[in-house]
Structure formats: C-alpha cells, structure tokens
Amino acid sequence: MKDDLSEITAKGWVCGKCGLPLERGPVSITYMKSSFPVDLPRCPCCGVTFIPPELALGKMREVEKILEDK
Amino acid sequence: MDQSQLHAFEARCVQDDPPPCQSMCPIHLDARAFAACMQEGRLAEARRILEKSMPLSGLLARLCHGPCQSHCFRAGVDAAVNLPLLERACVENSKAGRPFALPATNKHPGILGGGLSSLTAAWELARKGHAVTLFHSPEGPGAGLPGFLPRTALNEALEILISLGVTLAPLPPALPDFLQRLRDAFPALYIGQDDPELDPETLGLGPGDLRLNPITGETREAGIFAGGFAPGKNASFMDAAMAGKWAAGSVERFLQGVAPGTAREKDGPYPSRLHTSLDEAAPLPPVLPADALRPTPEEAGREAERCLRCQCLECVKKCVYLQSFGGHPKKYAREMYNTVVTVKGHRQANLLINSCARCGLCAAICPHGADMGEFSAQLRKELVNARYMPPSAHEFALEDMAFSTAPDVAFLRPQPGFAGSAWLFFPGCQLPASLPRETEAVYAHLCRHLPGGVGFFLSCCGAPARWAGQEKQTARTAASLRQQWRAAGEPSLILACASCLAFFRAELPLLPAVSLWETLAGLPLPENRADFTPALALHDPCAARGEAGTRAAVRALLARLDREAEELPLGGATTRCCGYGGLMDAANPPLGAAAARARTEDTDKTLLSYCSMCRDRLRATEALSLHLLTILFPGRTPLAEEALRPAPDISRRQEERLAFRTRLLQKIWKEEPRSPSRQERLMDNLLIADDVARRMDERRILRSDIALVLSREDTTLFTRPDNGRSLACCRPRQVTFWVEYSRCEDGTIRIHDAYCHRMVVPGVPDDPDGPISGLAHLPPAGERCCKDATGCGLQKKT
Numbered sequence: 001m002k003d004d005l006s007e008i009t010a011k012g013w014v015c016g017k018c019g020l021p022l023e024r025g026p027v028s029i030t031y032m033k034s035s036f037p038v039d040l041p042r043c044p045c046c047g048v049t050f051i052p053p054e055l056a057l058g059k060m061r062e063v064e065k066i067l068e069d070k
Numbered sequence: 071m072d073q074s075q076l077h078a079f080e081a082r083c084v085q086d087d088p089p090p091c092q093s094m095c096p097i098h099l100d101a102r103a104f105a106a107c108m109q110e111g112r113l114a115e116a117r118r119i120l121e122k123s124m125p126l127s128g129l130l131a132r133l134c135h136g137p138c139q140s141h142c143f144r145a146g147v148d149a150a151v152n153l154p155l156l157e158r159a160c161v162e163n164s165k166a167g168r169p170f171a172l173p174a175t176n177k178h179p180g181i182l183g184g185g186l187s188s189l190t191a192a193w194e195l196a197r198k199g200h201a202v203t204l205f206h207s208p209e210g211p212g213a214g215l216p217g218f219l220p221r222t223a224l225n226e227a228l229e230i231l232i233s234l235g236v237t238l239a240p241l242p243p244a245l246p247d248f249l250q251r252l253r254d255a256f257p258a259l260y261i262g263q264d265d266p267e268l269d270p271e272t273l274g275l276g277p278g279d280l281r282l283n284p285i286t287g288e289t290r291e292a293g294i295f296a297g298g299f300a301p302g303k304n305a306s307f308m309d310a311a312m313a314g315k316w317a318a319g320s321v322e323r324f325l326q327g328v329a330p331g332t333a334r335e336k337d338g339p340y341p342s343r344l345h346t347s348l349d350e351a352a353p354l355p356p357v358l359p360a361d362a363l364r365p366t367p368e369e370a371g372r373e374a375e376r377c378l379r380c381q382c383l384e385c386v387k388k389c390v391y392l393q394s395f396g397g398h399p400k401k402y403a404r405e406m407y408n409t410v411v412t413v414k415g416h417r418q419a420n421l422l423i424n425s426c427a428r429c430g431l432c433a434a435i436c437p438h439g440a441d442m443g444e445f446s447a448q449l450r451k452e453l454v455n456a457r458y459m460p461p462s463a464h465e466f467a468l469e470d471m472a473f474s475t476a477p478d479v480a481f482l483r484p485q486p487g488f489a490g491s492a493w494l495f496f497p498g499c500q501l502p503a504s505l506p507r508e509t510e511a512v513y514a515h516l517c518r519h520l521p522g523g524v525g526f527f528l529s530c531c532g533a534p535a536r537w538a539g540q541e542k543q544t545a546r547t548a549a550s551l552r553q554q555w556r557a558a559g560e561p562s563l564i565l566a567c568a569s570c571l572a573f574f575r576a577e578l579p580l581l582p583a584v585s586l587w588e589t590l591a592g593l594p595l596p597e598n599r600a601d602f603t604p605a606l607a608l609h610d611p612c613a614a615r616g617e618a619g620t621r622a623a624v625r626a627l628l629a630r631l632d633r634e635a636e637e638l639p640l641g642g643a644t645t646r647c648c649g650y651g652g653l654m655d656a657a658n659p660p661l662g663a664a665a666a667r668a669r670t671e672d673t674d675k676t677l678l679s680y681c682s683m684c685r686d687r688l689r690a691t692e693a694l695s696l697h698l699l700t701i702l703f704p705g706r707t708p709l710a711e712e713a714l715r716p717a718p719d720i721s722r723r724q725e726e727r728l729a730f731r732t733r734l735l736q737k738i739w740k741e742e743p744r745s746p747s748r749q750e751r752l753m754d755n756l757l758i759a760d761d762v763a764r765r766m767d768e769r770r771i772l773r774s775d776i777a778l779v780l781s782r783e784d785t786t787l788f789t790r791p792d793n794g795r796s797l798a799c800c801r802p803r804q805v806t807f808w809v810e811y812s813r814c815e816d817g818t819i820r821i822h823d824a825y826c827h828r829m830v831v832p833g834v835p836d837d838p839d840g841p842i843s844g845l846a847h848l849p850p851a852g853e854r855c856c857k858d859a860t861g862c863g864l865q866k867k868t
Contacts, residue, residue: 013788013797022788031829032461048787048833051799051808056827057769064828068460069420 008040010050015043022050029060032067071448076407082440083400084343089380091138091153093342096312097123097130101138101153102379108156109374111367117164120157125193125315126227128166129186131157132219132363133307137339143346143380148353151377155359159370166226171234172199177325180204180252182241182273183262184211186307187298189227190314191260191321196234198322203237203256207267211238214266216307218363241268249274257293258321264298264310286320286330287313295320295330312338345437346380385432385440388640390664391425391654392432392442399432399442410449410458417458423449424463425661428537428652429612434644443652450539461804462828463657464538466720466770469803473724474499474530475547479731482554483739485523490559492522495586498567499530502730503723504682504697509566510734511596511703512586516564519593525558526738528731531570536577537653548577555581564589566699568613568620568681569651575616585614587680590702591623595630600704604713606696607673608635609688611681612647624680624698633701638672646672648679648687655687659768666691676713686717719767724774725753752777757820771807771824778802779809780819784835795822801836804828 010022022041027049029036041050051060087093091101100119107116120127134154142150177200181188184206192204207213212224228238242248252259262268263280270280279289280296287297297313299305319337320330357373359365365373385399386392395402402422409419428443453459473479484491495513502509516524532547551574555563563583565571574583608628614620621642628635640646646669649655655662670677670693679685680698689695694713701709718726735741746754753773758766766772779785779800788797798809810823 010788012790012792014791016786016789016796027832029829029831036829046833049831050788050797051806051827051831053808053823053825056808056825060827060829064462068462069417 008052008055010041010052013041013050015046015048017048018043018045020045031064032070034067036063071407071411071452075448076403076411079403079440079445080400082436082438083382083398083403084345084438085382085398086400087342087344089344089346090141090143090342091151091380093336094141094339095138096308096339097125097315098336099123099138099153101151102377104160105151105153105156105374105377106379108160108367108370109377111371113160113164113367116156116160118167120160121167121169124157125190125311126230127157128161128223128230129189129215129219129227130307130311131161132223133186133216133311135306135308137306137308141342143348144351144376144378146348147351149356152356152373155357155362155365155373156370158363159359159365159367161223162364163367166230169193169197169230169234171197174201174235175199175325177201177257178203179258179260179321179325180256181260181262182252183207183213183265183268183298184209185214185262185264185266185268185298186310187264187314187317188260188262189231190311191262191297191318192231192236192314193234194315194318195321196231196236198318200322200325201235201237203239204231205239205241207265208240209267213268214264247274248272253291253294258324259294260314260317260321261289261294261296262298262310262314262317263296264305264313283331285334287317288320288324288330293324295324343438344380345382345384346378347384348378351378382437384435384437385442388435388644388646389431390649390668391427391661394425394661394664395422399436399440399445402442403445406446406449410452410456417453420453420458420460420463421658422446423453424460424657425654426652427612427647427649427654427665429647430615431612431640431644431646434615446652447537447539450537451541452539454539454541459539464534464540464653465804467534467653467656468538468540468543470720470724471499471530471532471534471547474727475532475550479728480529481731481735482525482527482529482558483735484525484558485517486738488523488525490523491525491561493520493524493564494527494555494558494561495524495564496527496529496531496566496570498565498570498682499528499727500686500723501566501682501699502528503727504686504718505699506726506730506733507705508697508699508703509730512566512590512699515593515596515703516589520589524564525561526734527554527558527563528727528734529554531565531567531573532577533569533573534653536573537651544577548573552578552581567683568611568617569683571617571620572613585617585620585623587620587623587627587698591626591630595627596702598704599631600701600709603633603701603709604676604694604696606633606635606678607638607675608641609638609648609669609677609679609684610641610645611679611684612645612651613681615643615645618643620680627698627702631701635678636673636675640672648681648684650683650687662687663691689713689715690717719763720770721763721766721773724772749774749777749781752781752819755818757814757818762821762823766824769824769826771826775802775807776809776821776824779807780811782835782837787834799834801830801834806831806834 014021023044024039025042027040092098104116104119124130134157136154138153139150144151179195179200181192181204192202196202287295295317297317298310323330354376357369359369405419406423409417423446426443426446430443433439433441495516497509532544535543564586566586571585649662649665666687670688670691676694677688678696685695685697696713700712732743779798785798785800786796787799795812805826807826811819811821
C-alpha cells in the first residue's frame with residue numbers, strides 16, 4: 001500500500017482546528033485486524049489525517065476488498 | 071455443510087458428465103475433442119486424442135463400427151455424426167504416435183491367442199510396464215481380422231507392440247499339461263477366444279473351464295482370465311477390443327493384489343446423464359465420402375462440423391450470474407464449498423457466494439433441479455456464523471432494513487372506524503418508497519371493497535436478512551411480524567410484494583398470506599381508467615416464480631382492463647431476476663446492473679412489472695418501465711410519462727418511506743406529525759447537484775449520512791482558505807464518511823463531494839452523539855437562492 005501513496009497531496013487544505021498547512025507523516029490505518037503504516041498528509045500539530053477521494057475510492061477500497069476476501 | 075451435501079448438489083449438475091457418445095463408447099473415446107480437431111484439420115492432435123483411449127489406433131480406428139451413433143444427440147435433429155468416418159480419415163492421414171509405457175514392473179503376464187482382444191490386452195498391459203508374452207497360432211498374430219484391413223496396418227500394430235516390449239511367440243504344440251505349465255510360468259493369463267485358430271480343447275480346457283465371472287472375466291481358476299467373442303457368435307471388433315481392454319484391467323488389478331472386480335462401474339459403456347438442448351441445432355446433412363474406407367480429411371472435417379460438442383449449460387445460458395464467473399454450477403459449488411468449509415485462509419469465492427440472486431431460475435431450468443440459490447444460501451449462513459462474511463457485502467441493505475422496521479418508520483393501524491382488522495395490507499418497504507400515491511390509492515380501494523376492516527402495516531418483511539444469510543436477524547424479524555400480526559387480531563395478510571410473500575411462505579408459513587394481485591382480481595376494478603397504455607411486455611418478478619396464483623391473477627387483471635401485454639420468452643415460472651433478488655446488487659453492483667439490462671434486452675416494449683423494485687431497476691437501465699398499480703390507479707401524469715419516471719435513489723427511498731408514514735398517519739388516522747429532528751432539518755437545507763447525488767448513490771451514501779456528519783461540532787477537520795470550502799469527516803458506524811461542503815450566506819449548505827471508506831484512520835470523530843455543530847442551527851426554511859463564495863447558483867432542493 002505504501003508505495004502507491006506518494007502522489008497523494010492535500011492541495012491547499014489546512015487543518016481546521018490549528019490552521020496549519022498539512023505535512024506528510026507516518027500514520028497507521030487499520031482494517032479487519034490488519035494495520036498498514038503509511039505516509040499521508042496530516043496536521044503537524046494535532047496530527048489529524050487527510051484522506052482525499054482518490055485514496056478512499058482507489059487504493060483503500062482495493063485493500064478493503066482483499067482483506068475481506070482473506 | 072458437509073461433503074455429502076456438496077456431493078448431492080454436484081450429482082445434480084451434469085455439465086461435467088461425458089456425452090453419451092463417450093460414455094457408451096466401449097473405450098470411452100473423447101469424441102467431442104476429437105471431432106473439434108478433425109473439423110479444424112489438426113490431424114496430429116486428433117490422432118493424439120484418439121490414442122489416449124484407443125489401443126492400436128491404426129487397427130481399431132479402421133475396424134470401429136461406431137456404437138456411439140445409436141446414442142448421438144445429433145440423431146434427434148437429422149442423423150448421428152459418423153465418427154468412424156472421422157477415425158478412418160484420421161489414421162489414414164496421420165502417423166501413429168510413439169506409445170508411452172510406465173517403468174518396468176518386472177511382472178510378466180501371458181496372453182493366449184492372436185485375435186484383436188489379445189492384441190488389445192497386450193497393448194494395455196505393456197503400457198502398464200508389464201513384460202507381456204503373447205502366444206499366437208502358427209498363422210501369426212492378427213487371426214480373425216477382416217480382409218479389408220491393410221496388411222501395413224497390422225504390421226504397424228505389431229511393431230508398436232514389440233516396441234512396448236511384448237514378446238510374440240507361436241503357441242507350442244499342445245500337451246496334456248500345457249495350461250498348467252503356462253500357469254506355473256506366468257503369474258496371470260488371458261485367453262483371447264476371438265482367435266479362431268485357438269482351440270480350447272487343445273489347451274486342455276473343458277466346457278466348464280471358461281465359465282467366466284461376469285464382472286472380471288476371471289475363470290474358475292484365480293489368475294486366469296478369458297474374453298473375446300467365440301468364433302461364429304455375433305459380436306463386433308469393438309466388442310473384442312473392449313474385451314481385451316477389460317481383461318487387461320482385471321489382470322492389472324490381479325497383479326497388483328487388488329480384487330479384479332474393484333471399481334469397474336465405468337470401465338465399459340454406461341448411460342450418460344448429460345442434457346443437451348437441440349433447440350439451436352440446425353440440420354446439416356451427413357457427409358457421404360467418395361471412398362468409405364479412405365475418407366479424405368476434408369470430408370471428415372465437414373462431417374465433424376456436424377458434431378454438436380454436446381454440453382448442458384442450460385442454466386448458464388440464461389443467467390448473467392452463472393455466466394459472469396466463467397464456469398457452471400458444479401464447478402461453482404466446489405469453489406464455494408472449498409472457500410467456506412475446507413480452506414481456512416483465502417476466501418476467494420466470497421463474491422461468487424454473495425452474487426447469486428437466489429431467484430431459482432437455474433433450478434426451474436435444470437433437468438435435475440440443481441439450485442445454485444439454495445446452495446449459496448446455505449454457505450452465506452455459514453459465512454455469517456463463522457464471522458467470515460465480508461462486512462461490505464450486505465451492510466447497507468441491512469441498515470436500510472433496520473431503518474424500515476424502526477418505530478420511527480414502521481406502523482400498524484386498523485382501518486379507521488374498525489376496532490380490529492379482518493385484513494392487513496402489507497405493502498412492503500419499497501412500494502411506498504417508490505409509488506406512495508399508488509400505495510395510498512390501492513389501500514383506499516381495499517378498504518372500500520373488503521368487509522371487516524383492512525389494517526395497514528408498514529414495515530420491512532425481513533427478506534434482506536434472509537438473503538444475507540443472517541439467521542438470527544431473520545428469526546427476530548419473523549417473530550416480531552408474528553407478534554404484531556397476533557396483536558392485530560390475526561387478520562389475513564395481503565402482500566403487495568412477491569419477495570415479502572416468499573419470506574412469509576418460508577419463515578411464517580402458518581400466517582394466512584395472499585398476494586395483493588389475487589385479492590384485487592376478486593374485487594371490482596377501480597373506476598378511473600388510464601386513457602392510453604403503451605405497448606407492454608409483462609415482467610414477472612423472480613419471487614413470483616413459485617406463485618402461479620399471483621401470476622394468473624395479474625394476467626386476469628390485465629384481461630379485465632382490456633390491456634394486452636406480451637409474454638416474454640423468459641417469463642412466468644422461468645422469469646429472470648432484475649438483479650435485486652438475493653441482494654445481488656448489494657454485493658456485486660455491476661452484476662446487478664447487468665441482470666437488469668439482460669431483462670430489458672428481451673423486449674422493445676414498455677416493461678410492465680408488479681414489483682416496485684423490478685419497475686425501478688428496469689427503468690434505471692433507461693428502459694421504459696411501468697408498475698401495474700400505476701395502470702390500475704392512474705394519476706394525473708400520463709402513463710407514457712410515468713414509464714419515464716426515474717427510479718428514486720437510495721436517499722429518496724428512505725425519505726419517501728418516512729414522508730409516506732407521516733402523510734398517511736396525518737390524513738387517515740389524524741395523527742400529528744412529530745417535529746423533525748435537527749438532522750432532518752439539516753437535510754432539508756442541503757444543496758446537492760445531480761452529479762454529486764449520483765455519485766453518492768453509487769457510493770451508498772445517504773443524505774442523512776451527510777446531515778449526520780455535518781450536525782456534529784467536531785467533524786470539520788480541514789478547510790481551504792482559497793475557496794472557502796470545508797472537509798468534514800465522521801465514522802458513525804463501520805464506515806467513515808467524508809463531506810466536502812461550503813456554507814451559503816443564507817445558511818444552506820452546498821455539498822461538493824462525499825466519499826467513504828471502511829479502513830479506520832486514527833483521529834476521526836466516531837461519536838454519532840457528539841456535540842452539536844453550528845451548521846445545525848439553521849434559519850427557517852424557505853425559498854432561498856444560494857449565494858456562497860463560489861457562486862454555485864443552485865436552487866434549494868425541495
């Protein structure tokens with residue numbers, strides 16, 4: 001999963017709470033007892049993670065399907 | 071599920087059974103594959119197929135009289151395929167392959183006689199690695215073979231036997247103890263009686279010595295086998311070859327220390343169960359070769375074209391689900407069973423298990439009644455019980471069911487003015503969601519004409535839980551329905567939806583339930599008539615497959631209305647599913663859409679359904695589609711326009727169900743509507759353009775989901791200073807929703823995009839009862855023009 005996420009950017013979004021531009025950082029996302037350490041745009045202060053539609057509907061959905069059928 | 075259930079299902083699907091030409095062939099030649107190669111002129115490959123099952127093909131192919139021809143399905147169209155013609159053309163025009171033998175066994179069976187059965191037995195045993203000695207009469211091997219057989223063919227066969235290590239030896243002069251000496255020298259013997267030169271008496275065999283075991287061909291003495299026709303008896307060369315092959319099987323077992331009668335069921339000819347439809351088989355006259363003994367490859371190719379390559383696939387031809395996974399029920403059953411019962415790791419057949427519409431068409435078509443729906447239903451239950459059911463497959467449908475059965479939506483009331491109910495109208499969850507006006511009209515009609523009071527019961531029957539394999543939820547729903555029916559005084563149920571009726575028949579068989587259509591057929595017709603009806607084709611819902619009464623009542627109603635509707639080729643008891651049944655569309659949306667398209671491709675006329683889900687799903691393919699209630703109770707909109715009315719999306723269905731309840735309770739039972747929740751008020755102020763709504767529908771995101779996310783204070787995680795948009799996110803249940811929105815000056819909220827995922831991201835608010843957001847404090851609703859920073863220019867949706 002990690003290799004395909006380098007193109008995910010936050011395109012002008014800032015953290016709603018802290019007002020800071022997002023920076024890539026390590027996040028662990030989980031599903032069905034599997035967890036994936038990935039680098040994603042997130043708030044450098046509060047750490048909230050940004051998931052754009054192309055990630056949710058692309059790679060994430062793909063991984064969900066694989067894990068559900070495993 | 072245990073293996074016996076799998077085997078019982080597998081036994082019903084005959085697609086893998088060999089065709090009768092192969093099963094009834096004494097040597098089980100794969101005639102389909104052979105004919106395919108001959109048709110395409112691939113002679114070397116055809117020869118290889120021939121030699122796989124045909125001993126000494128250069129001999130036998132020229133001697134075969136084609137016993138398969140009396141069993142060929144093509145005979146039902148014009149005349150059987152002339153397979154001997156193909157066999158002769160093959161061996162006349164191709165080279166014999168180099169025979170392959172297993173490693174030497176150091177066992178040396180003996181064969182007496184040089185007839186065809188002995189040569190065949192020698193070939194079979196030599197290929198098993200045995201060192202065979204064949205004793206022939208002084209005239210040499212090949213005794214009893216006909217004159218038309220070229221001498222070169224016999225010589226080639228003998229060379230092949232020698233190359234396989236067979237020793238050919240003349241029978242020594244007869245001696246009184248000859249047989250006993252052979253018996254001492256060879257661990258097993260075969261006596262081929264089809265050699266006319268071989269005299270049993272000279273072998274010292276008495277009349278009782280050749281009384282054979284009918285299964286094994288074994289004589290009274292263990293290890294001595296015999297076979298082949300006795301000279302003068304009316305038997306064919308194929309019989310002789312089979313006798314040799316059969317005896318070789320007995321000798322082989324004997325040499326291995328296995329009882330010679332073990333597993334012989336399919337050694338010789340046996341009847342095939344394969345079904346093959348001749349509906350599309352066009353007549354094609356048999357080829358008459360110029361020289362019957364030496365047909366040309368071209369003549370054989372033309373004759374091979376007549377082979378139907380028999381297979382069943384009757385169900386597969388008519389079901390998009392069975393087509394879409396590239397196999398047939400027997401193969402699927404094995405894959406499903408392996409995924410649920412055998413394999414503990416990858417569950418690759420989950421989609422296969424969950425995509426079936428459980429519509430029963432396969433069972434209705436199958437000559438042996440194989441029902442893929444019943445089979446997959448059992449495995450869905452097991453997936454659920456083992457907690458291996460993929461969460462995404464049915465979750466939305468089950469949540470929708472929970473919505474419809476919740477007290478906010480579901481209700482049961484007796485007809486005003488009646489204390490109890492003789493009847494209880496149960497429209498199901500989708501009819502009021504799609505056709506609220508018609509639902510109300512038909513209820514009024516029932517109240518007008520049925521005595522004793524007609525109660526109204528809005529709820530979901532529980533079919534989604536049953537389809538999803540959720541046994542506990544199914545039982546809970548059924549128990550709740552029974553309890554409510556009892557409390558209503560045990561009235562007779564009138565069900566508008568065929569899927570509800572199927573659920574009641576299966577889960578609540580003791581409750582008196584009848585279809586709306588049978589009820590209406592017994593009542594006076596509504597007074598208003600639609601003045602124009604387009605040309606119609608009648609689509610029966612798959613759930614009415616077992617309801618002949620319902621189907622007949624619908625036709626009777628149409629006849630009384632003086633409306634004609636074309637019967638579809640796959641209609642009535644063999645109707646197709648629209649793709650909603652069995653939650654096909656929930657688990658496999660592209661397949662669900664394909665199923666609906668397949669139905670609409672059956673006709674150019676306006677499809678007439680009596681299931682609202684069918685009506686909407688067929689309409690969603692762009693086909694013209696009407697519901698029977700719209701014809702029975704026409705509104706102000708002309709029917710031609712009604713046939714074009716778009717199918718409501720998933721949000722609209724829920725909202726309409728709720729609005730229907732509110733309206734009906736107010737109008738008929740004079741009950742005050744409850745004040746809308748904050749979330750509902752927020753929904754009323756969402757601006758969602760059509761393309762965004764379409765994307766939401768595909769992603770199974772409801773307007774109420776959006777409202778839920780935006781009604782929370784802590785969900786707006788990101789903002790964009792450049793265009794004033796915000797991104798809110800919340801995980802109220804197993805799904806995380808993201809909503810990109812902007813606020814308009816008048817307080818309405820424009821939705822730019824919404825998407826969701828199931829993977830869990832840390833830091834996402836997941837409390838559906840979290841603090842209330844400022845967005846939920848809305849100005850009073852009214853006609854407002856959106857004037858947000860981006861100038862969307864949308865009108866508020868009403």
